[in-house]
Amino acid sequence: xxxxxxxxxxxxxxxxxxxxxxxxxxxxxxxxxxxxxxxxxxxxxxxxxxxxxxxxxxxxxxxxxxxxxxxxxxxxxxxxxxxxxxxxxxxxxxxxxxxxxxxxxxxxxxxxxxxxxxxxxxxxxxxxxxxxxxxxxxxxxxxxxxxxxxxxxxxxxxxxxxxxxxxxxxxxxxxxxxxxxxxxxxxxxxxxxxxxxxxxxxxxxxxxxxxxxxxxxxxxxxxxxxxxxxx
Amino acid sequence: xxxxxxxxxxxxxxxxxxxxxxxxxxxxxxxxxxxxxxxxxxxxxxxxxxxxxxxxxxxxxxxxxxxxxxxxxxxxxxxxxxxxxxxxxxxxxxxxxxxxxxxxxxxxxxxxxxxxxxxxxxxxxxxxxxxxxxxxxxxxxxxxxxxxxxxxxxxxxxxxxxxxxxxxxxxxxxxxxxxxxxxxxxxxxxxxxxxxxxxxxxxxxxxxxxxxxxxxxxxxxxxxxxxxxxx
Numbered sequence: 001x002x003x004x005x006x007x008x009x010x011x012x013x014x015x016x017x018x019x020x021x022x023x024x025x026x027x028x029x030x031x032x033x034x035x036x037x038x039x040x041x042x043x044x045x046x047x048x049x050x051x052x053x054x055x056x057x058x059x060x061x062x063x064x065x066x067x068x069x070x071x072x073x074x075x076x077x078x079x080x081x082x083x084x085x086x087x088x089x090x091x092x093x094x095x096x097x098x099x100x101x102x103x104x105x106x107x108x109x110x111x112x113x114x115x116x117x118x119x120x121x122x123x124x125x126x127x128x129x130x131x132x133x134x135x136x137x138x139x140x141x142x143x144x145x146x147x148x149x150x151x152x153x154x155x156x157x158x159x160x161x162x163x164x165x166x167x168x169x170x171x172x173x174x175x176x177x178x179x180x181x182x183x184x185x186x187x188x189x190x191x192x193x194x195x196x197x198x199x200x201x202x203x204x205x206x207x208x209x210x211x212x213x214x215x216x217x218x219x220x221x222x223x224x225x226x227x228x229x230x231x
Numbered sequence: 232x233x234x235x236x237x238x239x240x241x242x243x244x245x246x247x248x249x250x251x252x253x254x255x256x257x258x259x260x261x262x263x264x265x266x267x268x269x270x271x272x273x274x275x276x277x278x279x280x281x282x283x284x285x286x287x288x289x290x291x292x293x294x295x296x297x298x299x300x301x302x303x304x305x306x307x308x309x310x311x312x313x314x315x316x317x318x319x320x321x322x323x324x325x326x327x328x329x330x331x332x333x334x335x336x337x338x339x340x341x342x343x344x345x346x347x348x349x350x351x352x353x354x355x356x357x358x359x360x361x362x363x364x365x366x367x368x369x370x371x372x373x374x375x376x377x378x379x380x381x382x383x384x385x386x387x388x389x390x391x392x393x394x395x396x397x398x399x400x401x402x403x404x405x406x407x408x409x410x411x412x413x414x415x416x417x418x419x420x421x422x423x424x425x426x427x428x429x430x431x432x433x434x435x436x437x438x439x440x441x442x443x444x445x446x447x448x449x450x451x452x453x454x455x456x457x458x459x460x461x462x
Contacts, residue, residue: 164439191443205439208436223455227452229389
């Protein structure tokens with residue numbers, strides 16, 4: 001598939017590499033292409049700067065948000081949470097209409113430092129805000145409850161553990177489920193929570209995720225929902 | 232131990248039965264003793280009304296919040312979330328000072344129906360509100376991330392799954408850890424998240440818990456945190 005990945009950070013890089021490996025055509029979308037390519041300073045967790053990383057992955061295209069979205073059938077939202085709506089605003093509305101927007105972001109508010117709070121929560125969610133702003137698009141929230149390395153390689157963590165999906169369009173969720181399967185997620189570990197309002201639940205899991213990261217001293221963990229014995 | 236359990240509902244009943252079985256002296260605290268005893272209509276999930284239940288469990292005492300707290304060394308808060316602070320207000324401050332308040336409630340706002348939202352969240356939590364209101368007490372938040380039947384019988388769910396603790400006082404958390412162990416929780420499945428501000432994380436897990444209940448069609452499940460392989 002022709003996939004746009006919005007965001008040049010660690011999450012965008014890791015998911016783009018995996019999608020390329022799986023045979024997809026990838027265009028990373030960014031605000032200013034030249035600025036991104038010029039970025040050579042290492043980023044979070046000693047990841048290379050985007051320009052350095054991009055030189056090592058020449059098969060991954062980079063373009064403006066607008067042009068990356070125009071040619072894509074799926075747009076993966078992997079910017080910072082507060083960058084999602086501004087990025088989508090750069091795209092001509094007809095280039096979003098009817099398309100799947102896979103939202104893997106979280107509405108982190110880091111303005112008060114760590115631990116972050118959420119800039120939308122409880123009675124609304126970022127997933128819902130995106131769906132309301134683009135009613136002709138099919139928003140699917142998924143993968144936002146774990147570190148990027150786990151998203152694209154669930155076998156990093158032994159045994160069963162879960163990924164959630166939220167969204168109003170069953171066909172779009174089915175397409176995303178296939179994508180998750182191609183990343184290595186087993187069918188029985190993909191839990192569809194329901195419509196996009198259920199994104200409130202997964203986004204509000206992040207405050208616990210952040211505290212567990214502190215307690216466990218590693219981001220390589222995930223949640224497994226364990227059911228009681230049936231009589 | 233002499234334990235007060237605040238709340239005559241399903242959670243209060245289930246935890247009181249277990250504590251009695253473990254040999255503790257239990258006094259259930261309520262606003263109006265006679266009202267509670269007169270309640271014979273079945274409650275949630277076809278539980279007997281409090282009066283009917285109490286007749287079947289005569290060894291469990293019932294008294295006002297004030298008197299139940301006065302004689303107890305630990306007070307378990309098992310009312311509705313919005314009932315916690317009003318209940319504690321009925322107690323003479325010196326009868327709360329220095330005592331452990333085990334808060335197993337969630338700040339559910341059911342005023343808009345299901346699914347509930349939270350009446351405090353994100354930048355504050357009910358656990359913190361209680362600790363701020365009673366700085367001389369030792370608030371420990373725990374057990375609030377699961378159904379009551381699982382709280383007191385973790386073996387209902389096979390294998391590993393977790394219970395969290397949040398609180399500022401290490402000795403109080405140690406006492407609660409012993410209580411959890413007596414319920415059947417294994418040491419390695421009890422995760423101490425840190426101070427009482429970490430209660431924001433576990434309280435914000437409830438919106439996801441409620442959606443999972445809907446998806447899984449049973450409340451008998453729990454979260455297991457699975458760690459990545461170490462190299």
